[in-house]
Amino acid sequence: MASIDLRGVGAPASVLSSGQRHLRTLDEEFAWLAAEVVPGGFGGLFFDENQNLTIYLTDTSQRGAAVAALIPYLTARDLRLRGGRRVDLNNMRVLSGRYDFFQLNQWKDQLSAVFEIPAVTAVDVLEQENRLEVAVDDLAARPGVERKLAELGIPLEAVTVVRESLPPPTKFLFEEQRPLQGGWMAGTNQRCTLGPLADSGPGTTRRVLVASHCTYQLGLKTFDLFFQPYGGGFAFGEEDEDAGFWWGYPCPSGKYCRSSDAALVRIFDGVLWDFGYIARTRFPGTAEGSYEVDPYNPTFRITSWMGQPFWNQTLDKIGQRTGWTWGQVDKTCVNYPYAYDVTKVFLCQFRVIGGGAAAGDSGAPVFAVLGGDSIRLAGILWAGKSTAAQADSTYFVFSPMTGIEDDLGALRYHP
Incomplete structure:
Protein backbone atom coordinates (compact mmCIF):
# COMPACT_ATOMS: atom_id res chain seq x y z
CA MET A 1 0.00 0.00 0.00
CA ALA A 2 1.16 3.52 -0.81
CA SER A 3 1.80 5.93 2.05
CA ILE A 4 -0.71 8.75 2.36
CA ASP A 5 0.25 12.22 1.12
CA LEU A 6 -1.83 14.74 3.05
CA ARG A 7 -1.02 17.50 0.55
CA GLY A 8 -3.55 15.95 -1.81
CA VAL A 9 -3.10 12.57 -3.42
CA GLY A 10 -4.78 12.03 -6.78
CA ALA A 11 -7.35 9.27 -7.03
CA PRO A 12 -6.69 6.30 -9.32
CA ALA A 13 -7.51 6.80 -13.00
CA SER A 14 -10.57 4.57 -12.73
CA VAL A 15 -11.98 6.90 -10.07
CA LEU A 16 -11.32 10.26 -11.73
CA SER A 17 -11.27 10.51 -15.51
CA SER A 18 -8.12 11.90 -17.09
CA GLY A 19 -8.17 15.69 -17.17
CA GLN A 20 -11.31 15.93 -15.01
CA ARG A 21 -11.18 18.80 -12.52
CA HIS A 22 -13.55 18.84 -9.56
CA LEU A 23 -13.51 18.36 -5.82
CA ARG A 24 -13.22 14.70 -4.98
CA THR A 25 -16.48 13.32 -3.62
CA LEU A 26 -16.66 11.25 -0.46
CA ASP A 27 -17.32 8.11 -2.52
CA GLU A 28 -14.23 8.85 -4.62
CA GLU A 29 -12.15 9.37 -1.47
CA PHE A 30 -13.31 6.05 -0.06
CA ALA A 31 -12.60 4.32 -3.40
CA TRP A 32 -9.10 5.81 -3.38
CA LEU A 33 -8.54 4.67 0.22
CA ALA A 34 -9.60 1.15 -0.76
CA ALA A 35 -7.41 1.09 -3.88
CA GLU A 36 -4.22 2.75 -2.62
CA VAL A 37 -4.10 3.30 1.13
CA VAL A 38 -5.94 0.84 3.37
CA PRO A 39 -5.14 -2.90 3.32
CA GLY A 40 -7.74 -5.56 4.01
CA GLY A 41 -10.41 -4.54 1.49
CA PHE A 42 -11.66 -1.22 2.92
CA GLY A 43 -15.44 -1.19 2.50
CA GLY A 44 -16.47 2.16 3.97
CA LEU A 45 -16.36 4.30 7.10
CA PHE A 46 -19.12 5.82 9.24
CA PHE A 47 -20.24 6.69 12.77
CA ASP A 48 -22.54 4.10 14.34
CA GLU A 49 -25.60 4.86 16.49
CA ASN A 50 -23.31 5.44 19.51
CA GLN A 51 -21.01 7.77 17.53
CA ASN A 52 -18.26 5.16 17.37
CA LEU A 53 -16.08 5.40 14.27
CA THR A 54 -16.66 2.17 12.34
CA ILE A 55 -15.11 0.65 9.20
CA TYR A 56 -15.80 -2.35 7.00
CA LEU A 57 -13.01 -4.69 5.86
CA THR A 58 -13.38 -7.70 3.61
CA ASP A 59 -10.40 -9.23 5.47
CA THR A 60 -10.71 -8.41 9.17
CA SER A 61 -7.43 -10.20 9.94
CA GLN A 62 -5.73 -7.01 8.67
CA ARG A 63 -7.49 -4.83 11.23
CA GLY A 64 -4.30 -3.43 12.79
CA ALA A 65 -2.71 -2.48 9.48
CA ALA A 66 -5.95 -0.96 8.19
CA VAL A 67 -6.46 1.21 11.27
CA ALA A 68 -2.82 2.33 11.18
CA ALA A 69 -3.17 3.31 7.51
CA LEU A 70 -6.35 5.30 8.17
CA ILE A 71 -5.09 7.28 11.18
CA PRO A 72 -3.05 9.89 9.20
CA TYR A 73 -6.01 10.50 6.87
CA LEU A 74 -8.47 10.85 9.75
CA THR A 75 -6.09 12.94 11.88
CA ALA A 76 -5.87 15.46 9.05
CA ARG A 77 -9.67 15.78 9.15
CA ASP A 78 -9.60 16.65 12.88
CA LEU A 79 -12.77 14.66 13.59
CA ARG A 80 -14.74 15.87 16.61
CA LEU A 81 -17.96 14.84 18.28
CA ARG A 82 -20.68 17.19 19.43
CA GLY A 83 -19.26 19.31 22.23
CA GLY A 84 -15.81 19.38 20.64
CA ARG A 85 -14.42 16.08 21.93
CA ARG A 86 -11.94 14.50 19.51
CA VAL A 87 -12.76 11.08 18.08
CA ASP A 88 -10.64 8.25 19.51
CA LEU A 89 -9.01 6.91 16.35
CA ASN A 90 -7.33 4.01 18.12
CA ASN A 91 -10.63 2.36 19.05
CA MET A 92 -12.32 2.07 15.67
CA ARG A 93 -14.91 -0.68 15.33
CA VAL A 94 -14.16 -3.09 12.50
CA LEU A 95 -16.98 -5.00 10.79
CA SER A 96 -16.72 -7.76 8.24
CA GLY A 97 -17.86 -6.58 4.82
CA ARG A 98 -18.47 -8.36 1.55
CA TYR A 99 -17.34 -5.66 -0.88
CA ASP A 100 -14.47 -3.19 -0.92
CA PHE A 101 -15.35 0.41 -1.66
CA PHE A 102 -13.45 0.55 -4.93
CA GLN A 103 -15.83 -2.11 -6.25
CA LEU A 104 -18.90 -0.41 -4.76
CA ASN A 105 -17.98 2.91 -6.36
CA GLN A 106 -17.45 1.27 -9.76
CA TRP A 107 -20.89 -0.29 -9.52
CA LYS A 108 -22.37 3.05 -8.52
CA ASP A 109 -20.88 4.61 -11.66
CA GLN A 110 -22.44 1.84 -13.74
CA LEU A 111 -25.78 2.35 -11.99
CA SER A 112 -26.14 5.72 -13.69
CA ALA A 113 -27.82 3.65 -16.40
CA VAL A 114 -30.83 2.96 -14.14
CA PHE A 115 -31.87 6.61 -14.44
CA GLU A 116 -33.24 5.57 -17.82
CA ILE A 117 -36.11 4.16 -15.74
CA PRO A 118 -38.41 7.14 -14.99
CA ALA A 119 -39.35 5.88 -11.51
CA VAL A 120 -35.74 5.93 -10.23
CA THR A 121 -35.17 8.82 -7.80
CA ALA A 122 -31.69 8.13 -6.36
CA VAL A 123 -28.60 5.92 -6.48
CA ASP A 124 -26.33 5.67 -3.46
CA VAL A 125 -23.57 3.67 -1.80
CA LEU A 126 -24.66 2.82 1.74
CA GLU A 127 -21.32 2.79 3.53
CA GLN A 128 -23.09 1.90 6.79
CA GLU A 129 -24.38 -1.32 5.17
CA ASN A 130 -21.57 -2.09 2.71
CA ARG A 131 -23.93 -2.22 -0.24
CA LEU A 132 -25.72 -0.07 -2.84
CA GLU A 133 -29.20 1.39 -2.89
CA VAL A 134 -31.52 2.32 -5.73
CA ALA A 135 -34.56 4.41 -4.76
CA VAL A 136 -37.77 4.43 -6.81
CA ASP A 137 -40.98 6.38 -6.32
CA ASP A 138 -43.04 3.26 -7.10
CA LEU A 139 -41.98 -0.27 -6.13
CA ALA A 140 -43.69 -1.53 -9.27
CA ALA A 141 -40.45 -0.41 -10.95
CA ARG A 142 -38.39 -2.96 -8.98
CA PRO A 143 -38.44 -5.69 -11.71
CA GLY A 144 -37.17 -3.19 -14.28
CA VAL A 145 -34.35 -2.15 -11.94
CA GLU A 146 -33.41 -5.77 -11.32
CA ARG A 147 -33.31 -6.48 -15.07
CA LYS A 148 -30.98 -3.50 -15.53
CA LEU A 149 -28.73 -4.77 -12.72
CA ALA A 150 -28.48 -8.14 -14.47
CA GLU A 151 -27.58 -6.41 -17.76
CA LEU A 152 -24.84 -4.46 -15.98
CA GLY A 153 -23.46 -7.54 -14.24
CA ILE A 154 -24.10 -6.15 -10.76
CA PRO A 155 -25.15 -8.86 -8.28
CA LEU A 156 -28.70 -8.41 -6.97
CA GLU A 157 -27.55 -9.20 -3.43
CA ALA A 158 -25.31 -6.10 -3.50
CA VAL A 159 -28.25 -3.73 -4.10
CA THR A 160 -31.28 -2.75 -2.05
CA VAL A 161 -34.29 -1.28 -3.89
CA VAL A 162 -36.38 1.05 -1.73
CA ARG A 163 -39.33 3.38 -2.23
CA GLU A 164 -38.38 7.05 -1.88
CA SER A 165 -39.80 10.13 -3.58
CA LEU A 166 -37.65 12.89 -4.99
CA PRO A 167 -36.82 15.43 -2.26
CA PRO A 168 -38.83 18.57 -3.04
CA PRO A 169 -36.98 21.92 -3.03
CA THR A 170 -37.47 24.08 0.04
CA LYS A 171 -39.15 27.47 0.04
CA PHE A 172 -39.23 30.33 2.52
CA LEU A 173 -42.30 32.31 3.52
CA PHE A 174 -40.92 35.49 1.93
CA GLU A 175 -40.81 33.88 -1.54
CA GLU A 176 -43.47 33.81 -4.25
CA GLN A 177 -46.18 31.19 -3.73
CA ARG A 178 -48.89 30.01 -6.10
CA PRO A 179 -51.46 28.84 -5.36
Whole structure:
Protein backbone atom coordinates (compact mmCIF):
# COMPACT_ATOMS: atom_id res chain seq x y z
CA MET A 1 0.00 0.00 0.00
CA ALA A 2 1.16 3.52 -0.81
CA SER A 3 1.80 5.93 2.05
CA ILE A 4 -0.71 8.75 2.36
CA ASP A 5 0.25 12.22 1.12
CA LEU A 6 -1.83 14.74 3.05
CA ARG A 7 -1.02 17.50 0.55
CA GLY A 8 -3.55 15.95 -1.81
CA VAL A 9 -3.10 12.57 -3.42
CA GLY A 10 -4.78 12.03 -6.78
CA ALA A 11 -7.35 9.27 -7.03
CA PRO A 12 -6.69 6.30 -9.32
CA ALA A 13 -7.51 6.80 -13.00
CA SER A 14 -10.57 4.57 -12.73
CA VAL A 15 -11.98 6.90 -10.07
CA LEU A 16 -11.32 10.26 -11.73
CA SER A 17 -11.27 10.51 -15.51
CA SER A 18 -8.12 11.90 -17.09
CA GLY A 19 -8.17 15.69 -17.17
CA GLN A 20 -11.31 15.93 -15.01
CA ARG A 21 -11.18 18.80 -12.52
CA HIS A 22 -13.55 18.84 -9.56
CA LEU A 23 -13.51 18.36 -5.82
CA ARG A 24 -13.22 14.70 -4.98
CA THR A 25 -16.48 13.32 -3.62
CA LEU A 26 -16.66 11.25 -0.46
CA ASP A 27 -17.32 8.11 -2.52
CA GLU A 28 -14.23 8.85 -4.62
CA GLU A 29 -12.15 9.37 -1.47
CA PHE A 30 -13.31 6.05 -0.06
CA ALA A 31 -12.60 4.32 -3.40
CA TRP A 32 -9.10 5.81 -3.38
CA LEU A 33 -8.54 4.67 0.22
CA ALA A 34 -9.60 1.15 -0.76
CA ALA A 35 -7.41 1.09 -3.88
CA GLU A 36 -4.22 2.75 -2.62
CA VAL A 37 -4.10 3.30 1.13
CA VAL A 38 -5.94 0.84 3.37
CA PRO A 39 -5.14 -2.90 3.32
CA GLY A 40 -7.74 -5.56 4.01
CA GLY A 41 -10.41 -4.54 1.49
CA PHE A 42 -11.66 -1.22 2.92
CA GLY A 43 -15.44 -1.19 2.50
CA GLY A 44 -16.47 2.16 3.97
CA LEU A 45 -16.36 4.30 7.10
CA PHE A 46 -19.12 5.82 9.24
CA PHE A 47 -20.24 6.69 12.77
CA ASP A 48 -22.54 4.10 14.34
CA GLU A 49 -25.60 4.86 16.49
CA ASN A 50 -23.31 5.44 19.51
CA GLN A 51 -21.01 7.77 17.53
CA ASN A 52 -18.26 5.16 17.37
CA LEU A 53 -16.08 5.40 14.27
CA THR A 54 -16.66 2.17 12.34
CA ILE A 55 -15.11 0.65 9.20
CA TYR A 56 -15.80 -2.35 7.00
CA LEU A 57 -13.01 -4.69 5.86
CA THR A 58 -13.38 -7.70 3.61
CA ASP A 59 -10.40 -9.23 5.47
CA THR A 60 -10.71 -8.41 9.17
CA SER A 61 -7.43 -10.20 9.94
CA GLN A 62 -5.73 -7.01 8.67
CA ARG A 63 -7.49 -4.83 11.23
CA GLY A 64 -4.30 -3.43 12.79
CA ALA A 65 -2.71 -2.48 9.48
CA ALA A 66 -5.95 -0.96 8.19
CA VAL A 67 -6.46 1.21 11.27
CA ALA A 68 -2.82 2.33 11.18
CA ALA A 69 -3.17 3.31 7.51
CA LEU A 70 -6.35 5.30 8.17
CA ILE A 71 -5.09 7.28 11.18
CA PRO A 72 -3.05 9.89 9.20
CA TYR A 73 -6.01 10.50 6.87
CA LEU A 74 -8.47 10.85 9.75
CA THR A 75 -6.09 12.94 11.88
CA ALA A 76 -5.87 15.46 9.05
CA ARG A 77 -9.67 15.78 9.15
CA ASP A 78 -9.60 16.65 12.88
CA LEU A 79 -12.77 14.66 13.59
CA ARG A 80 -14.74 15.87 16.61
CA LEU A 81 -17.96 14.84 18.28
CA ARG A 82 -20.68 17.19 19.43
CA GLY A 83 -19.26 19.31 22.23
CA GLY A 84 -15.81 19.38 20.64
CA ARG A 85 -14.42 16.08 21.93
CA ARG A 86 -11.94 14.50 19.51
CA VAL A 87 -12.76 11.08 18.08
CA ASP A 88 -10.64 8.25 19.51
CA LEU A 89 -9.01 6.91 16.35
CA ASN A 90 -7.33 4.01 18.12
CA ASN A 91 -10.63 2.36 19.05
CA MET A 92 -12.32 2.07 15.67
CA ARG A 93 -14.91 -0.68 15.33
CA VAL A 94 -14.16 -3.09 12.50
CA LEU A 95 -16.98 -5.00 10.79
CA SER A 96 -16.72 -7.76 8.24
CA GLY A 97 -17.86 -6.58 4.82
CA ARG A 98 -18.47 -8.36 1.55
CA TYR A 99 -17.34 -5.66 -0.88
CA ASP A 100 -14.47 -3.19 -0.92
CA PHE A 101 -15.35 0.41 -1.66
CA PHE A 102 -13.45 0.55 -4.93
CA GLN A 103 -15.83 -2.11 -6.25
CA LEU A 104 -18.90 -0.41 -4.76
CA ASN A 105 -17.98 2.91 -6.36
CA GLN A 106 -17.45 1.27 -9.76
CA TRP A 107 -20.89 -0.29 -9.52
CA LYS A 108 -22.37 3.05 -8.52
CA ASP A 109 -20.88 4.61 -11.66
CA GLN A 110 -22.44 1.84 -13.74
CA LEU A 111 -25.78 2.35 -11.99
CA SER A 112 -26.14 5.72 -13.69
CA ALA A 113 -27.82 3.65 -16.40
CA VAL A 114 -30.83 2.96 -14.14
CA PHE A 115 -31.87 6.61 -14.44
CA GLU A 116 -33.24 5.57 -17.82
CA ILE A 117 -36.11 4.16 -15.74
CA PRO A 118 -38.41 7.14 -14.99
CA ALA A 119 -39.35 5.88 -11.51
CA VAL A 120 -35.74 5.93 -10.23
CA THR A 121 -35.17 8.82 -7.80
CA ALA A 122 -31.69 8.13 -6.36
CA VAL A 123 -28.60 5.92 -6.48
CA ASP A 124 -26.33 5.67 -3.46
CA VAL A 125 -23.57 3.67 -1.80
CA LEU A 126 -24.66 2.82 1.74
CA GLU A 127 -21.32 2.79 3.53
CA GLN A 128 -23.09 1.90 6.79
CA GLU A 129 -24.38 -1.32 5.17
CA ASN A 130 -21.57 -2.09 2.71
CA ARG A 131 -23.93 -2.22 -0.24
CA LEU A 132 -25.72 -0.07 -2.84
CA GLU A 133 -29.20 1.39 -2.89
CA VAL A 134 -31.52 2.32 -5.73
CA ALA A 135 -34.56 4.41 -4.76
CA VAL A 136 -37.77 4.43 -6.81
CA ASP A 137 -40.98 6.38 -6.32
CA ASP A 138 -43.04 3.26 -7.10
CA LEU A 139 -41.98 -0.27 -6.13
CA ALA A 140 -43.69 -1.53 -9.27
CA ALA A 141 -40.45 -0.41 -10.95
CA ARG A 142 -38.39 -2.96 -8.98
CA PRO A 143 -38.44 -5.69 -11.71
CA GLY A 144 -37.17 -3.19 -14.28
CA VAL A 145 -34.35 -2.15 -11.94
CA GLU A 146 -33.41 -5.77 -11.32
CA ARG A 147 -33.31 -6.48 -15.07
CA LYS A 148 -30.98 -3.50 -15.53
CA LEU A 149 -28.73 -4.77 -12.72
CA ALA A 150 -28.48 -8.14 -14.47
CA GLU A 151 -27.58 -6.41 -17.76
CA LEU A 152 -24.84 -4.46 -15.98
CA GLY A 153 -23.46 -7.54 -14.24
CA ILE A 154 -24.10 -6.15 -10.76
CA PRO A 155 -25.15 -8.86 -8.28
CA LEU A 156 -28.70 -8.41 -6.97
CA GLU A 157 -27.55 -9.20 -3.43
CA ALA A 158 -25.31 -6.10 -3.50
CA VAL A 159 -28.25 -3.73 -4.10
CA THR A 160 -31.28 -2.75 -2.05
CA VAL A 161 -34.29 -1.28 -3.89
CA VAL A 162 -36.38 1.05 -1.73
CA ARG A 163 -39.33 3.38 -2.23
CA GLU A 164 -38.38 7.05 -1.88
CA SER A 165 -39.80 10.13 -3.58
CA LEU A 166 -37.65 12.89 -4.99
CA PRO A 167 -36.82 15.43 -2.26
CA PRO A 168 -38.83 18.57 -3.04
CA PRO A 169 -36.98 21.92 -3.03
CA THR A 170 -37.47 24.08 0.04
CA LYS A 171 -39.15 27.47 0.04
CA PHE A 172 -39.23 30.33 2.52
CA LEU A 173 -42.30 32.31 3.52
CA PHE A 174 -40.92 35.49 1.93
CA GLU A 175 -40.81 33.88 -1.54
CA GLU A 176 -43.47 33.81 -4.25
CA GLN A 177 -46.18 31.19 -3.73
CA ARG A 178 -48.89 30.01 -6.10
CA PRO A 179 -51.46 28.84 -5.36
CA LEU A 180 -52.02 31.43 -2.65
CA GLN A 181 -52.07 30.16 0.95
CA GLY A 182 -52.18 31.83 4.34
CA GLY A 183 -48.88 32.53 6.08
CA TRP A 184 -46.87 33.86 3.09
CA MET A 185 -45.44 37.35 2.64
CA ALA A 186 -47.68 39.89 0.94
CA GLY A 187 -48.31 43.61 1.13
CA THR A 188 -49.32 46.86 -0.48
CA ASN A 189 -47.15 49.53 1.18
CA GLN A 190 -45.32 47.33 3.71
CA ARG A 191 -44.36 43.71 4.28
CA CYS A 192 -47.13 41.76 5.97
CA THR A 193 -48.48 38.20 6.05
CA LEU A 194 -51.46 36.67 4.28
CA GLY A 195 -54.20 35.50 6.63
CA PRO A 196 -56.57 32.64 5.83
CA LEU A 197 -58.33 32.54 2.48
CA ALA A 198 -62.06 33.20 2.66
CA ASP A 199 -65.32 33.36 0.77
CA SER A 200 -69.01 33.66 1.62
CA GLY A 201 -69.97 30.31 0.13
CA PRO A 202 -69.44 28.22 -3.03
CA GLY A 203 -69.16 30.37 -6.14
CA THR A 204 -68.81 33.66 -4.25
CA THR A 205 -65.96 36.18 -4.42
CA ARG A 206 -62.58 34.70 -3.50
CA ARG A 207 -60.87 36.71 -0.77
CA VAL A 208 -58.07 36.62 1.77
CA LEU A 209 -57.91 38.17 5.24
CA VAL A 210 -55.15 40.70 5.91
CA ALA A 211 -54.44 43.09 8.77
CA SER A 212 -56.28 46.35 8.18
CA HIS A 213 -53.23 48.38 9.21
CA CYS A 214 -51.35 46.69 6.32
CA THR A 215 -53.50 48.71 3.90
CA TYR A 216 -52.84 52.35 3.09
CA GLN A 217 -55.47 53.53 5.56
CA LEU A 218 -56.65 51.62 8.61
CA GLY A 219 -60.42 51.28 8.66
CA LEU A 220 -61.12 52.70 5.20
CA LYS A 221 -61.50 50.80 1.91
CA THR A 222 -59.08 52.37 -0.59
CA PHE A 223 -58.87 49.55 -3.18
CA ASP A 224 -55.14 49.08 -2.58
CA LEU A 225 -53.35 46.58 -4.80
CA PHE A 226 -51.73 43.70 -2.90
CA PHE A 227 -48.58 41.93 -4.05
CA GLN A 228 -47.22 38.48 -3.24
CA PRO A 229 -44.43 38.56 -2.39
CA TYR A 230 -44.21 42.22 -1.45
CA GLY A 231 -41.43 44.16 -3.17
CA GLY A 232 -41.12 42.21 -6.39
CA GLY A 233 -44.17 40.05 -6.88
CA PHE A 234 -47.24 40.51 -9.04
CA ALA A 235 -50.48 42.10 -7.86
CA PHE A 236 -52.81 39.25 -6.97
CA GLY A 237 -55.75 41.29 -5.68
CA GLU A 238 -57.13 44.54 -4.31
CA GLU A 239 -58.62 45.64 -1.02
CA ASP A 240 -62.30 44.76 -1.09
CA GLU A 241 -63.70 45.44 2.37
CA ASP A 242 -62.50 47.24 5.50
CA ALA A 243 -64.81 48.14 8.37
CA GLY A 244 -64.93 51.71 9.65
CA PHE A 245 -64.49 52.76 13.26
CA TRP A 246 -67.53 53.66 15.37
CA TRP A 247 -68.23 55.33 18.71
CA GLY A 248 -70.67 54.82 21.56
CA TYR A 249 -71.09 52.00 24.08
CA PRO A 250 -69.09 49.81 24.66
CA CYS A 251 -66.41 52.00 23.04
CA PRO A 252 -64.56 54.12 25.65
CA SER A 253 -65.63 57.75 25.75
CA GLY A 254 -63.78 59.91 23.23
CA LYS A 255 -62.47 56.89 21.30
CA TYR A 256 -63.33 55.18 18.01
CA CYS A 257 -63.63 51.41 18.03
CA ARG A 258 -63.88 48.25 16.01
CA SER A 259 -63.65 44.55 16.87
CA SER A 260 -60.66 43.53 14.76
CA ASP A 261 -57.62 44.69 12.83
CA ALA A 262 -58.79 42.87 9.70
CA ALA A 263 -59.62 43.66 6.08
CA LEU A 264 -60.47 41.59 3.02
CA VAL A 265 -58.59 41.52 -0.29
CA ARG A 266 -60.39 40.27 -3.39
CA ILE A 267 -58.29 37.77 -5.35
CA PHE A 268 -58.16 38.50 -9.07
CA ASP A 269 -59.57 36.02 -11.58
CA GLY A 270 -56.91 33.65 -12.85
CA VAL A 271 -54.84 33.72 -9.65
CA LEU A 272 -54.66 30.23 -8.18
CA TRP A 273 -55.59 29.78 -4.54
CA ASP A 274 -55.38 26.85 -2.11
CA PHE A 275 -58.62 27.38 -0.22
CA GLY A 276 -58.56 26.00 3.30
CA TYR A 277 -54.77 25.76 3.62
CA ILE A 278 -51.97 27.75 5.24
CA ALA A 279 -48.23 27.24 4.98
CA ARG A 280 -46.52 24.88 7.44
CA THR A 281 -42.85 25.35 8.26
CA ARG A 282 -40.34 22.84 9.59
CA PHE A 283 -40.71 23.39 13.34
CA PRO A 284 -42.26 25.72 15.91
CA GLY A 285 -40.41 27.97 18.33
CA THR A 286 -41.24 30.57 20.94
CA ALA A 287 -39.52 33.89 20.21
CA GLU A 288 -38.88 32.67 16.66
CA GLY A 289 -39.57 29.47 14.77
CA SER A 290 -38.81 28.10 11.34
CA TYR A 291 -39.89 30.12 8.30
CA GLU A 292 -38.65 27.46 5.87
CA VAL A 293 -41.62 25.53 4.50
CA ASP A 294 -41.52 21.83 5.40
CA PRO A 295 -41.04 20.12 2.02
CA TYR A 296 -42.67 16.91 3.24
CA ASN A 297 -45.57 18.51 5.15
CA PRO A 298 -45.93 21.90 3.45
CA THR A 299 -49.41 22.90 4.65
CA PHE A 300 -51.85 22.93 7.53
CA ARG A 301 -55.49 22.22 6.68
CA ILE A 302 -58.20 24.38 8.24
CA THR A 303 -61.05 22.20 9.48
CA SER A 304 -62.96 24.67 11.70
CA TRP A 305 -62.68 27.92 13.62
CA MET A 306 -63.08 28.73 17.30
CA GLY A 307 -64.94 31.60 18.88
CA GLN A 308 -62.83 33.11 21.65
CA PRO A 309 -60.09 31.11 23.38
CA PHE A 310 -59.75 30.60 27.12
CA TRP A 311 -56.91 31.68 29.38
CA ASN A 312 -53.83 29.42 29.13
CA GLN A 313 -55.06 27.77 25.92
CA THR A 314 -52.16 26.89 23.58
CA LEU A 315 -52.19 28.64 20.21
CA ASP A 316 -49.79 28.86 17.26
CA LYS A 317 -49.20 31.26 14.39
CA ILE A 318 -47.42 31.20 11.02
CA GLY A 319 -45.94 34.56 9.96
CA GLN A 320 -43.46 35.38 7.23
CA ARG A 321 -41.05 37.23 9.56
CA THR A 322 -40.69 35.00 12.65
CA GLY A 323 -42.18 31.83 11.20
CA TRP A 324 -44.05 29.28 13.31
CA THR A 325 -44.31 30.34 16.96
CA TRP A 326 -46.57 29.27 19.79
CA GLY A 327 -47.50 30.03 23.38
CA GLN A 328 -50.39 30.24 25.84
CA VAL A 329 -53.19 32.80 26.02
CA ASP A 330 -52.41 35.04 29.00
CA LYS A 331 -54.75 37.98 28.34
CA THR A 332 -58.35 37.55 27.21
CA CYS A 333 -60.76 40.09 25.75
CA VAL A 334 -58.45 43.09 26.17
CA ASN A 335 -59.28 46.53 24.77
CA TYR A 336 -56.09 47.76 23.08
CA PRO A 337 -55.55 51.27 21.66
CA TYR A 338 -53.76 51.27 18.30
CA ALA A 339 -50.14 52.30 18.98
CA TYR A 340 -49.93 54.78 16.07
CA ASP A 341 -53.28 56.46 16.80
CA VAL A 342 -54.49 55.96 20.37
CA THR A 343 -57.89 57.45 19.57
CA LYS A 344 -58.60 54.13 17.83
CA VAL A 345 -59.28 51.06 20.00
CA PHE A 346 -59.58 47.38 19.12
CA LEU A 347 -62.12 45.77 21.46
CA CYS A 348 -61.81 42.30 22.99
CA GLN A 349 -58.42 41.25 21.63
CA PHE A 350 -56.30 38.33 22.86
CA ARG A 351 -52.62 37.96 23.76
CA VAL A 352 -50.43 34.85 23.55
CA ILE A 353 -47.38 34.88 25.84
CA GLY A 354 -44.19 33.10 24.79
CA GLY A 355 -45.03 33.18 21.09
CA GLY A 356 -43.00 35.88 19.37
CA ALA A 357 -43.89 38.14 16.46
CA ALA A 358 -42.20 41.00 14.65
CA ALA A 359 -42.85 43.61 11.97
CA GLY A 360 -43.98 41.71 8.89
CA ASP A 361 -46.02 39.10 10.76
CA SER A 362 -49.21 41.20 10.79
CA GLY A 363 -52.08 39.23 9.28
CA ALA A 364 -50.59 35.87 10.24
CA PRO A 365 -53.14 33.10 10.86
CA VAL A 366 -53.47 32.16 14.55
CA PHE A 367 -54.71 28.64 15.23
CA ALA A 368 -54.83 25.56 17.44
CA VAL A 369 -53.18 22.37 16.15
CA LEU A 370 -55.68 19.51 16.33
CA GLY A 371 -53.36 16.73 15.21
CA GLY A 372 -51.70 15.76 11.96
CA ASP A 373 -52.22 18.59 9.49
CA SER A 374 -55.59 19.70 10.93
CA ILE A 375 -55.96 23.09 12.60
CA ARG A 376 -58.75 25.24 14.07
CA LEU A 377 -58.55 28.95 13.23
CA ALA A 378 -58.47 31.37 16.17
CA GLY A 379 -57.90 34.70 14.38
CA ILE A 380 -55.22 36.86 12.76
CA LEU A 381 -52.20 38.50 14.38
CA TRP A 382 -51.67 42.26 14.37
CA ALA A 383 -49.07 43.05 17.06
CA GLY A 384 -46.33 41.49 19.17
CA LYS A 385 -42.62 41.25 19.88
CA SER A 386 -39.99 38.56 19.46
CA THR A 387 -37.08 39.84 21.56
CA ALA A 388 -37.03 40.34 25.31
CA ALA A 389 -34.84 39.89 28.35
CA GLN A 390 -36.83 36.77 29.22
CA ALA A 391 -38.20 34.31 26.68
CA ASP A 392 -41.64 34.23 28.32
CA SER A 393 -42.12 37.97 27.77
CA THR A 394 -42.27 37.58 24.01
CA TYR A 395 -45.87 37.64 22.81
CA PHE A 396 -48.30 38.25 19.99
CA VAL A 397 -51.72 39.91 19.96
CA PHE A 398 -54.53 38.80 17.66
CA SER A 399 -58.10 39.57 16.68
CA PRO A 400 -60.41 36.59 17.31
CA MET A 401 -62.60 35.12 14.59
CA THR A 402 -65.73 36.45 16.31
CA GLY A 403 -64.34 40.00 16.15
CA ILE A 404 -63.40 39.59 12.50
CA GLU A 405 -66.91 38.46 11.61
CA ASP A 406 -68.38 41.27 13.71
CA ASP A 407 -66.53 43.73 11.45
CA LEU A 408 -66.60 41.94 8.09
CA GLY A 409 -69.59 39.60 8.21
CA ALA A 410 -69.92 35.83 8.04
CA LEU A 411 -67.17 34.13 6.06
CA ARG A 412 -66.11 30.61 5.13
CA TYR A 413 -62.48 29.51 5.55
CA HIS A 414 -62.45 25.98 4.16
CA PRO A 415 -64.55 23.98 1.66
